[in-house]
Amino acid sequence: MAMQKDQVISINYELKIEGEVVDSNIGKDALEFTFDSEQLIPGLESRMIDMNEGETREINVPAAEAYGEHNPAMKQIVPIEQFGGLELEVGMPMQGQGQNGESIQVVITEILEDTVEVDSNHPLAGKDLDFTVTVLSIK
Template sequence: MTITKENCVVGIEYEVKEAGTTEVVDSNKGGEPLEFIIGMGQIIPGLENALVGMSKDESGDILVKAADAYGEVNPEAEQTLPKEQFEGIDLAEGMTLYGQGEHGQTVQVTVKSFNDDEVTIDFNHPLAGKDLMFSVKVLSAREATEDEMATGVVGGQSHGGGHCGSGCGCH
């Protein structure tokens, strides 16, 4: 089953490091597979594009440049706020905080610096500006159901043995 550009539900096991380092920044090894639908923007574009053409049980190391991962660092994504807005929080440089954005979405920020009056936070993703090295294994590849394509959610009614019949977009 080869992964195609669209309509494929893919399950992978992965480990990711910042390129050139040995520190693992994220992994699902030993846990549940990461499942997503190719072509729906559910994972970073560089990894998704590199998976196209791979098959079930295939493994590989994939280098994803920053521009195709979490983007370049945007210096305008920093904001300095009055320290009173962080009352009750034991601040530390580099810590991650979660808040609510303008439209009710969860927003992740990193504390860059602080003093007695102000706190500078960074809205850039912590991996922005970094090239990433993924070690992946394709655990599954199958055609997405109509429900999965409509909702973008993996796990509709037909998982049926993990293989597809005729007309499948995953070969």
């Protein structure tokens, strides 16, 4: 039976990118979500719709159906003074402020003498995601 809107689904999953495990809840609490409520990335949820309780499936989600393609326009050069003397490192995640004042997550991608390049793409943007999903329950 196909999963239906508003059913509570409980799963275990393992996420790999290019063969490397980057996230997993195996051996931890199950992930519970309400089906068709935009709590999961669309490409994963749409590939799970016909799964049954107890079923395990390998699911590939292309970047476009996960966190989108990497967008070079989402990189920005910021004067280093805006970091108030913080000790900065490439790869360091930080909270930034979007054009409309909203809080956004950025990652430092380059540090020069007077400027810092930050990237506000999701860290998994541009990456195809390989999931192993086991449906534990459908309620």
